[in-house]
Amino acid sequence: MSECHGEEAEHVDGDDDTLGADFENLMCSADTIVDEAHDRKDIQGISWDKLSITREDYRKGRLQSYRNYENIPNSGEAAGKDCLNSEKGSSFYMFKKNFRSVTPAILHFQLRELVWATSNNDVYVMSNNSISHWSTLTSSGDKVLDLSGHVAPSEEHPGSLLEGFSKTQVSSFAVKDGMVVTGGFSGELICKHLNKPGVSFCYRLTCEENAITNCVNIHKNSSGALHFMASSNDGGVRNFDMETYQLVQHFHYPWPVNHTSVSPDGKLVTIVGDEPDGLLVDSNNGETVGKLIGHLDYSFASAWHPDGVTFATGNQDKTCRVWDIRNLSKSVAILKGNLGAIRSIKFTSDGQYMAMAEAADFVHVYKTNTGYMKEQEIDFFGEISGISFSPDTESLFIGIYDRSYGSLMEFARDRVSGSAL
Template sequence: MSHYREDDIDGMADEYEMADMDDDMDEEYHGRGMGDSDSDNEEYGQSNSKVTDTSSAQARKGEDIQGIPWNRLSITRERYRQTRLEQYKNYENIPNSGEASEKDCKPTKKGGLYYEFWRNTRSVKSTILHFQLRNLVWATSKHNVYLMSHFSVIHWSSLSCEKSEVLNVSGHVAPCEKHPGNLLEGFSQTQVSTLAVKDGLLVAGGFQGELICKYLDRPGVSFCSRTTYDDNAITNAVEIYDSSSGAVHFMASNNDCGVRDFDMEKFHLCKHFHFEWPVNHTALSPDGKLLVIVGDDPQGLLVDAHTGKVIGLFRYQRMNFKNWLC
């Protein structure tokens, strides 16, 4: 993840928004006879008890899947979308990289039906502090979703349409189990930068190098660790995987240029690889022998998963921060 100041977050978003049109729409949503509201639980001037979902049946009848009341606005959905496509400026860290990469890409065939709309719920809202952050929403099955909402990790079921809090990091969080390397004093007010949820395990990474591990079927937190005290410590990505021995591990990628591998049975650090630039994401090959590592460099690395030795390089288009999201 590239370096940034936290006070830049709002400015970066504002700079690339179609501010005038969005403000006009917002005024129409809330200001022209639709009621003003200070509550996060109110949308388009109506309470969440009235407007929480749009079903597939409602969508087939012509209702907007996002619940936007276009019939009450002075602009149509089609016109707004066309204007946004024409005026919206996507952020690029390399000028004109989008246009350049389009020349190398094959034309996309349109008209295929790959997904069918089922439901949109607006009672569950994720909170993402910065547009570079990744993996803060996880679908562990067709019906189970885990997401960050402010300082809470929330579970939402699409079957029952109910949500529950899994972990709250707004206050003090400390481990209730004893493991070597466990930071018994824990953390306070952790800002979560990335998540991983798989096979009943949850790992949250923080802006200051924090790692918080929890079993979903156990009360409390099992493990807390700070991977680094480096000034540039943010945890960019966490990957939970089964090792070749069958043991469950997780791998953390950090802005301090490190990749760390932990055994989740004993929560001990097994491997620590160091590279020349901040690591944004690490992926393990199906046979467990190779790592693909991408970060703040136009070249990605092919690495031996056991030794950390670089055995190959590959180049990719670093367009629109795509390597942040690999």
Template sequence: MSAIQLDKGSISLPTMSHHYVGYADVVREMEDVDNDLDDESRGRDFSGSDSDLDEYDYMNKRNQEISAAQVRSGRDIQGIPWGSLGIMRKRYRKTRLEQYRNYENKPQSGEGLEKECKITKKGSSYYEFRHNSTSVKSTILHFQLRNLVWPTSKHDVYFMSQSSIMHWSSLTCKKSEVLNVSGHVAPSENYPGSLLEGFTQTQVSTLAVKDNLLVAGGNQGEIICKYLDRPGICYCTRLTDHDNAITNAVEIYTSSSGAIHFIASNNDCGVRDFDMETFTSKHIYFPWPVNHTSLCPNAKFLIIVGDDPDGMLVDSSSGKIIAHLRGHMDYSFASAWHPDGVTFATGNQDKTCRIWDTRYLSKSITALKGNLGAIRSIRYTSDGRFMAMAEAADFVHVFDVKSEYEKEQEIDFFGEISGMSFSPDTESLFIGVWDRTYSSLLEYGRSRDYSYVDTII
């Protein structure tokens, strides 16, 4: 992962139609369309409205929650008033696709890969738009890391917003603060190895929530653990004192003995498996910074991807490399196992997601192409029926696994993606959108024969 000093305000994150250029900066190129959108967000263009009251009413309406019924009646899912902007959505999408420049560590890494990628049939509707929570602002603190949205049920989501970890309930449409890391945080429980002095002004880089445990990783190697049914923080530690210590990803799992563990992937080239019962960890080191790690369902194998085009399949106990995963052309930032434990997926800055089979690891069995940018998040439903891959911005693709990834639903919006995940029961898909004006939490529900019930929700 690119080593970037993330002092508050030091990085200008991309907003509507802005894109990555350069090695360590995000540069905004203000196009005419963007000026129109910015004018709209500042209340300067309201289709002839000339009163402060009209402007207030308009902005107030834009900030309201957006329901499925409103969208069926013609409202944009993000509340973007295309009619008053003087540009059609279709034309703006075309401009966005032409002008967005994907961030690459390997120049032109995505060129020429189309011939390797599966031609898919688009137009399916596996998940239907349910709700857009415009009051939810899920913040990206590092542009290459997009794991900041975690549902624990079809109604409850945890996400990172500015300097706080928040909870959102789609039942009540209310959010509440779970943990504020802007000041000093310290553990209220005393366990071996815990830093009782805690941390100050932690910049959260990654987040994971499972069952009742929340684990947040920081840009200086911090780990903060909190049980959601207890007040305070239960455990704090610093995984590394390396100069480049960013915690890139965290995964929580239950071991065969029933103990709760988490695996942390760090920029110091280390992967650490931490036991929350004994408060001990084991380390495995690799030749390059590790951006993401996924443990297979039977806990025998790890997918390791990072600052190298090749990934690795590793024995989780010994750290022995079982196979090198060759095919990607740039650095990878996402991985996920299918629940069958046989196949898995990796996502790369070359704009592809590759599907692998543990029985035939000489090459990937399928390659899937994104539209706009790097594949920075991948999730399977718990029943294995669907796989979703999120690009850096604008697109989430939901594939029917039973069709061998041939059929897909393309979810299309505008803004950077801070995170994406299915609920454990597969009934909901949540997408965090970061944008200067249109940040929100998009909620989709699994399409069922009884979807007509949505009309009364």
């Protein structure tokens, strides 16, 4: 993966042309709720009637000018030939509120796993180089882990760096089961209990120069123990026991590993990175179970359906491929984005829906039992820092990173019309 990060993040994936100073002045600074969105016909609260360009014309301009980042030239154009022609227009999740007080951030333009919902009302985002908690009930937030200064472990565990880290640049993080695990640009790994003060564990994955921690995920292993996995630019995939913080497995691959995800039973792991072909491996020994052949560029996203049979991968060729472990010779479905790379994928816990986020402007929600034919397209403006369904499936959260209209958007599951589609 590229080493570009910091302020470049907003502009590298695509040319982020703006509507200028007039647009910024007209931008509503208050939250937008559903009734106001109906009045304005814009979920972000943009007063298009006061601008010299219509929303439709601005959308057309964005589609034409946005520059998708590709490591392999023309991958997006070539990959579009075999994509499923899904039926758009469904409404599985309805817009509920746009929180302007939340300011999501992206420090590396290719890494977008920076929004995590732990309940219908609790969301964690990366903002100002801190992990922050946002409550949709109180419309207020607080810092959980401030990484702009110095952090050091308050507990003693073998292998923990007692001196800690200073000014860690966050590349990835995950929140689950009362824990937050954060990865940094220089191989840092920082673990914290949400309900305890202080940091529990600090570790450096590698001292190599290109040491970005591309992905961290918290999961149950095959015996039911809580673990977390870290994927690095050094080609390493490291699995830690969450109770003891001890490294229990270290697999290595010949290319940077950009994302991993563990099957619901803990037995299999998807491995994708700076190589068009992904891997399905045995979680106990890292041995390859099957190859995922079909993508034309580098992949940065993956996720498992709760059935443990189906999983999906997202690629810079602007496609998401759905796979079945019983037959990896071809994809179950190939889904196409509008604008850019597919940088985040999530399934609902009941398996009924899958969301895929492009680098900017579009999140697509599919009903899985229709063969991914039924689609809801959520259309807005801004780089996407991450997406997350609440564990109860009732909410979908989208982080938007932009100087003018950054926010956290909340959508509620449509139990009436959505279930009938």
